[in-house]
Amino acid sequence: MTRLIIGAMIRTIGAYPSGWRHPGAHRDPRQDAAVLRRAAEVAESARLDYLFFGDWLATGPDLEWRDPHLLARVDPLSAIAYLAGVTERIGLIATVNTSYADPYAIARATASADLLSGGRAGVNLVTGADLRVAENHGRDFAATNESRYDRAHEFETVLRRLWDSFEDDAFVADADSGVLLDPAKLHDARFSGAHLSVDGSLNAVRPVQGHVPIMHSGSSARSRLFAATSADLALVAVSGWQQAAAVREELRSLAFESGRDDRTLKVVVPILPIIGETREHAQQIADELSGLVRIADDWDGEPPAGFPGNRSLASVSHLIGLNVAGLDPDDPVTPSLVSAFSPAGQELVEIVAERTGRAPSGEHPPTLRHLVVAASFSASIIVGTGAEVAAELAAWGDAGAVDGFNVLSATQPAQFEAFATQAVPELQRLGVFPAEYEGTTLRDHLGLGRPGNVHVSPHDPRFPPVFARRCAATSGAFEVV
Ligand SMILES: Cc1cc2nc3c(=O)[nH]c(=O)nc-3n(C[C@H](O)[C@H](O)[C@H](O)COP(=O)(O)O)c2cc1C
Numbered sequence: 385m386t387r388l389i390i391g392a393m394i395r396t397i398g399a400y401p402s403g404w405r406h407p408g409a410h411r412d413p414r415q416d417a418a419v420l421r422r423a424a425e426v427a428e429s430a431r432l433d434y435l436f437f438g439d440w441l442a443t444g445p446d447l448e449w450r451d452p453h454l455l456a457r458v459d460p461l462s463a464i465a466y467l468a469g470v471t472e473r474i475g476l477i478a479t480v481n482t483s484y485a486d487p488y489a490i491a492r493a494t495a496s497a498d499l500l501s502g503g504r505a506g507v508n509l510v511t512g513a514d515l516r517v518a519e520n521h522g523r524d525f526a527a528t529n530e531s532r533y534d535r536a537h538e539f540e541t542v543l544r545r546l547w548d549s550f551e552d553d554a555f556v557a558d559a560d561s562g563v564l565l566d567p568a569k570l571h572d573a574r575f576s577g578a579h580l581s582v583d584g585s586l587n588a589v590r591p592v593q594g595h596v597p598i599m600h601s602g603s604s605a606r607s608r609l610f611a612a613t614s615a616d617l618a619l620v621a622v623s624g625w626q627q628a629a630a631v632r633e634e635l636r637s638l639a640f641e642s643g644r645d646d647r648t649l650k651v652v653v654p655i656l657p658i659i660g661e662t663r664e665h666a667q668q669i670a671d672e673l674s675g676l677v678r679i680a681d682d683w684d685g686e687p688p689a690g691f692p693g694n695r696s697l698a699s700v701s702h703l704i705g706l707n708v709a710g711l712d713p714d715d716p717v718t719p720s721l722v723s724a725f726s727p728a729g730q731e732l733v734e735i736v737a738e739r740t741g742r743a744p745s746g747e748h749p750p751t752l753r754h755l756v757v758a759a760s761f762s763a764s765i766i767v768g769t770g771a772e773v774a775a776e777l778a779a780w781g782d783a784g785a786v787d788g789f790n791v792l793s794a795t796q797p798a799q800f801e802a803f804a805t806q807a808v809p810e811l812q813r814l815g816v817f818p819a820e821y822e823g824t825t826l827r828d829h830l831g832l833g834r835p836g837n838v839h840v841s842p843h844d845p846r847f848p849p850v851f852a853r854r855c856a857a858t859s860g861a862f863e864v865v
Pocket of ligand 1: 510513602605619621
């Protein structure tokens with residue numbers, strides 16, 4: 385059995401677009417502090433490996449319909465600093481967008497979070513591009529977008545050089561002799577690249593973990609290369625376990641080709657379980673959530689500006705091969721209607737049946753709304769009991785498809801707690817997830833060693849020299865001066 389890495393992707397008002405509308409769900413971001421704290425307690429009781437905080441640096445009213453959790457949320461670095469003080473064992477990963485962030489400030493904030501948490505911090509480096517983000521930061525969108533992965537590669541190199549400014553034993557702290565620091569063990573970052581330039585040393589001690597584990601989330605070829613050369617943990621979105629296996633294989637091959645020990649790159653995928661006491665109960669929850677999603681046809685005229693273009697009867701008509709635009713979204717999907725659907729449309733009907741228990745020939749057939757919602761929401765959803773969800777996750781691990789999962793919760797706190805208290809014990813019973821924390825740092829939880837200092841042991845086999853890795857991996861030219 386493969387030991388899975390299990391982290392929770394925290395979205396306080398729920399990861400499902402209508403999660404916040406579900407009875408009892410948290411829905412007011414002004415109360416997020418209490419929800420974060422409670423989620424951390426629950427996650428730590430379940431021995432989860434980490435809490436993960438995504439981020440997006442722009443907002444607008446249109447996000448209410450697509451990704452309501454993006455409207456307003458606690459800044460990820462602030463969230464992990466807060467939770468460092470109220471947790472003891474769980475890892476804490478904050479997302480940082482390398483296109484807009486300042487590497488010196490991020491090196492300092494992450495080193496500080498690592499110190500404050502006793503070695504439990506992680507950073508998810510992303511390059512997500514959006515016109516509004518560029519405008520919020522006074523940057524040229526096209527230029528920033530063009531070079532975002534070149535800058536990300538430099539960003540990672542700079543982080544490691546800054547984190548290693550002080551050697552582990554640089555502080556002598558000898559009160560008798562009056563020697564606080566061994567100056568030979570303090571190093572300047574000395575980096576000059578096309579996008580970033582850093583001269584001196586960091587004003588924070590070397591992280592407890594040596595280097596704070598670096599995660600990367602993305603999907604393009606450049607993203608894969610970045611994960612393979614520069615990340616400890618890759619978060620990739622996939623459609624199923626076969627694709628996950630192929631992506632993991634590709635990432636590990638790229639990592640090996642870059643001169644790295646490919647086993648040190650862990651691959652996790654996002655998954656959204658909907659859990660009930662019985663399978664029927666879980667399907668009922670999935671059905672309720674689906675029914676609470678608004679679609680374009682709910683408005684008499686045009687939907688609000690920015691409403692997701694793929695959430696309408698007109699849009700699903702293309703997929704199912706039958707024009708249903710203009711019908712009532714709550715009309716039943718009957719067997720005779722389905723017989724006129726394309727193969728993709730018939731597959732969609734099966735997905736809805738599996739998730740909600742509604743079959744066209746059954747007592748409660750699905751509606752057109754169910755089809756629109758299922759077609760417009762791309763998350764990997766597993767509906768079932770805690771044991772069924774656990775068995776599915778374990779099967780992915782045993783198939784070599786993943787090293788673990790970033791678990792999304794449709795609602796807070798109910799679905800998050802259902803995963804923690806019903807699925808995790810089953811994972812532990814199956815022997816794919818430990819019942820107790822086995823180490824103290826996030827690196828321990830991820831099964832990763834502690835890297836050497838790039839200024840001292842650039843040829844440490846656990847950490848190949850950044851410059852050599854970069855030459856092999858990218859055409860980007862920069863130098864360590
Ligand atoms: C599962 C997953 C989660 C992601 N989370 C974030 C995030 O929180 N913030 C962000 O800026 N980008 C995030 N990204 C990355 C952007 O979505 C990504 O940069 C964008 O899709 C463009 O793709 P590329 O970077 O691979 O070219 C995530 C990607 C994936 C696959």
